[in-house]
Amino acid sequence: MSSLKKRARVFKILRDVKASYWFVPSLLIITSMILASMTEWIDHRFDLLSFASVTHLIDIQPEAARALLSVMAQSIIGVTGVMFSMTLVAVSFASGNFGPRLIDNFMRDHGNQWSLGFLISTFVFTVAILRSVHENDATGSTAFVPHLSIIIAILLSLICIFVIVYFIHHIPETINVSRISSKLSKQLDAEIRGLIDQEDNAHVTQKWPDGAPTYQLITPISGYLQTCDYDDLETLAADKAWFVRIVPGMGEYVTVASPIFAIWADQDLSKDEIAQLNLCYSVGPERTEYQNPTFISQQLVEMITRALSSGINDPYTAMDCLNRLAGALTIASVYNGGLAATDRPRLETSPLDFDALFRHAFPLCRQYIQPDDLTRSHAIQLLETLREVARENDKDIIEKELDALSIITNH
Secondary structure, three states: OOOOOOHHHHHHHHHHHHOOOOHHHHHHHHHHHHHHHHHHHHHOOHHHHOOHHHHHOOOOOHHHHHHHHHHHHHHHHHHHHHHHHHHHHHHHHHHHHHOHHHHHHHHOOHHHHHHHHHHHHHHHHHHHHHOOOEOOOOOOOOOEOOHHHHHHHHHHHHHHHHHHHHHHHHHHHHOOHHHHHHHHHHHHHHHHHHHHHOOOOOOOOOOOOOOOOOEEEEOOOOEEEEEEOHHHHHHHHHHHOOEEEEOOOOOOEEOOOOEEEEEEOOOOOOHHHHHHHHOOEEEEOOOOOOOOHHHHHHHHHHHHHHHOOOOOOOHHHHHHHHHHHHHHHHHHHHHHHOOOOOOOOOEEOOOOOHHHHHHOOHHHHHHHHOOOHHHHHHHHHHHHHHHHHOOHHHHHHHHHHHHHHHOOOOO
């Protein structure tokens, strides 16, 4: 059997790193420290490397160099603190108005990560160069001014000005409701297309055994099922002649008493085989969009319900999110034959087909749509359009929702 690649755990780590605010800034800080060491090394070897002409670009004495670097460092770290405050305000506003589950979308925003990281790394570079500036003293050390390093510090400070301008422009964009729904829509569409493209049309079937499973794998911690490596799990099942059922659906909450996998095998599983199974999934404290399109659709549903709440009363935001859901459902029904349950001979999963995706969209927000005439009429129009282009076996699902929405309730 080919060794498992531990991709489930790797994917989880990569997602956590991507959603963190420490990775990109840390990477840039390390880079700035390396750059400071390199430029300082060059400054000490001007004569050897024929870089003496650089001193003509900036003629500065040690005391002035220290003052200049100190001002740049203080200014950059001060502005960085303001930028952190702006980020926290944007995150607080978005979580309060659009839903707390959207915070991860801000945490993963590369514009915020690189902007904050560049300013912090410039501050670190400036401080690192500042320590190398010294004057003549009684101990006999000669004055030293790292001219090349100061020039680079000035250039980095100038770039920071453009970074600040970009950040001030970028923050309002991140809390623009249309951009938030558009980003979620693109993620949802991409996930659905990816699932359809991965579908296997070979339809190889195996006769599943009767009776209770031989072994049930229990997770050692409680949390949400975040990742499952279907390919490695299927390979393991084929090599061992197992039949494996993934009990919870992706994104469902499991406890220390909840089985993750039910395995039918010819004999009891060894410790090594159990360890291999444990590498095929990951459980975390929160739901994620990875391998879980229904969670993305539920985020759009949450935006709809908040927009139609009495405190906000914004039907146009709700209509925009309904447009996104209808677009995703259209892809699920017409793209390359539509979304269907993946056929795996020895692996059984909770199927994600058009019906399952639809149930996590329009029906979840029906009670909020019905009392609002404008939103309800728009939802009916979207469903009627979807019914016209959908597959024949999907039309009944849409028709039932149309009937339910057509019933006007008084609240």
